[in-house]
Amino acid sequence: MISNLHLSNLSLSKLAASTALACAAAFTALPAAAQPTPASPEISLARLDCGTPILNIVARFNDTWAFTDNKVLFTFSCYLIRRGDDYMLWDTGHALTAGAPAPKVSIVDQLAQINVKPEQIKYVGISHYHADHTGQVASFPGATVLIGKGDWEGITAPTPNVGANVAPFAHWISGGGKLEALPGDKDVFGDGSVVILNTPGHTPGHHSLLVKLNSTGNVLITGDLSHFQENYASNGVPSFNYHRGDTLASLDRFKTAAANLKATVIIQHDARDVGKLPAWPGFVK
Numbered sequence: 001m002i003s004n005l006h007l008s009n010l011s012l013s014k015l016a017a018s019t020a021l022a023c024a025a026a027f028t029a030l031p032a033a034a035q036p037t038p039a040s041p042e043i044s045l046a047r048l049d050c051g052t053p054i055l056n057i058v059a060r061f062n063d064t065w066a067f068t069d070n071k072v073l074f075t076f077s078c079y080l081i082r083r084g085d086d087y088m089l090w091d092t093g094h095a096l097t098a099g100a101p102a103p104k105v106s107i108v109d110q111l112a113q114i115n116v117k118p119e120q121i122k123y124v125g126i127s128h129y130h131a132d133h134t135g136q137v138a139s140f141p142g143a144t145v146l147i148g149k150g151d152w153e154g155i156t157a158p159t160p161n162v163g164a165n166v167a168p169f170a171h172w173i174s175g176g177g178k179l180e181a182l183p184g185d186k187d188v189f190g191d192g193s194v195v196i197l198n199t200p201g202h203t204p205g206h207h208s209l210l211v212k213l214n215s216t217g218n219v220l221i222t223g224d225l226s227h228f229q230e231n232y233a234s235n236g237v238p239s240f241n242y243h244r245g246d247t248l249a250s251l252d253r254f255k256t257a258a259a260n261l262k263a264t265v266i267i268q269h270d271a272r273d274v275g276k277l278p279a280w281p282g283f284v285k
């Protein structure tokens, strides 16, 4: 069935191509080879330090008494995607006022090390509304914020959801900035290279990120779908998640996608996973 469909699509595209050639020949003398083919812009990915690692109590991160260790080291990471001349941030980490887990260097200052100004950031994708993923969003008022619809509703509700970090979104709440509240997936550049994936459960509008790199291959970045490798392997669900069933369904989707795409998985809070990418300002392509 699939191969029949493929063949008929192929035949249709051949037909379309020959018709187009005939039309082109009728109006111009240019051969088809002279028509410009748009080149796909190069995609690259880097991770930024967006907090100071801290020990976190592991028991809260699963509701099945799976782990006996008291504490696990949590790291805080954000990501920069460069596609041609466009830049996108994925998450904005802790605020500099966050106390012990606050970053030593702001995202703006890290970007300055590669001569990128905040105004050059076209999109800020937010995995979810918690403070350790949204702390520096206000540094990018000119960017279009891409955030799950469920999370945006939790931020803007008369009584915001528990755990929603409302204050740094004031610029967008007031209507001063561009924002897209995503009901599902979002193909950011329209070519499948960077796709924000609907993976609700940790929060109502939680999302993860797929980046398709030419050399490195596919990379799937979790957001907080999972927090560390052992919890990911055993489908651990934090006791404080918004919806247990949605989390399990999202884990199923993400893991199946990772297998099908042969993707490198990066769990944003796990130093072992974050270390799969070079230290800032190193990029992979």
Ligand SMILES: [Zn+2]
Residues within 6 Å of the ligand: 128, 130, 202, 224
């Ligand atoms: Zn979270």
